[in-house]
Amino acid sequence: VRILTYVGLLYQDLIHTKQIERGRLPPVLPIVLYNGESRWGAAQELAALVEPGPAALEIYQPQARYLLIDEGCYRASDLPLCNLVAALFRLENSRSREEIDTVLGALVEWLRSPEQRSLSRAFALWIGRIILPKLSAEPVTGIDDLQEMRTMLADRIQEWGEEFKREGMQEGMREGMREGMREGMQAGEAQLLLRQLRRRFGELPDWVQSRLRQAPSEQLECWGERLLEVDTLDALFEGE
Structure with missing residues (x-):
């Protein structure tokens, strides 16, 4: 679901910044890089998460799939x-x-x-x-x-x-990589949301940028989804 959201936000940004050539959106290759101890087991396409419905509705369901790179494999x-x-x-x-x-x-x-x-x-x-x-x-x-x-x-x-000692080495390096990837993902998500907010509301006050930098990935994702439903910055951050 997050992959679908990210691709949608990317397309929206390309449209707003007038980077579309010949009136068509570019293809996107979503990649998930995973370095957890256990092997990846989550669904790799959105269809696996959607409850089956009438056959006539199938062609109207959103499609999303990502390329998985599981380092442990x-x-x-x-x-x-x-x-x-x-x-x-x-x-x-x-x-x-x-x-x-x-x-x-x-x-x-x-x-x-x-x-x-x-x-x-x-x-x-x-x-x-x-x-x-x-x-x-x-x-x-x-x-x-x-x-x-x-x-x-x-x-x-x-x-x-x-x-x-194998266990100590493995755990130390994996934890370091997980920490670095979490920080990198958070910074990338914050930057993407910041661009979206500027396109929507113009120049942003300092407190908005500060909140984006400090917010965890889950909160950034929530704001990114709400962005399509609100008309003001205050409404976006209301109750947070």
Whole structure:
């Protein structure tokens, strides 16, 4: 249902901003990226959630389906180190020091050029703030160089032993990825709703932007659905 709502909001924005060519909407590929411990089991098309009715009504029912990427379904052999997505999945699913060092070595080579500095720094900070605290109970700050972080990580792991305990490593990395994905999804949803509000009501007061930044994804989704039913900002946020 959320996928259907997001696609509808996207189309609405394209129409309002006059980005439609030849009077037709573009095709959309919805993707769900999932990294939970258990395997994905939710319905992958809206029709599976709709109660069956008279056959004559079937052609009038909304259609929505998404492409599922369930990280836990991939083995290391399924993820050759050929791109950043594969590297990210390999890092999350790594079970030993050697596996992590292999992935970090590839990342260091890929992100060596100056134009990749920002992405390299993001990986280094993620490792220092998420992976290491889960392993040593103390975060590493002040290091934003991927090669330096790789060296420090190797030293730390050597001190702790030849192998990570699988359960601790898996839980730490998965929790870090879940936290990062939650924050990324919340920021994206807030930005989309902010654009919709500006198109509908014009320039927004500071308190609106502040509320959007602080609201959880569930609240943003609720406001996005109510946006089509209200005529004023006060009515949208009334009772919240």
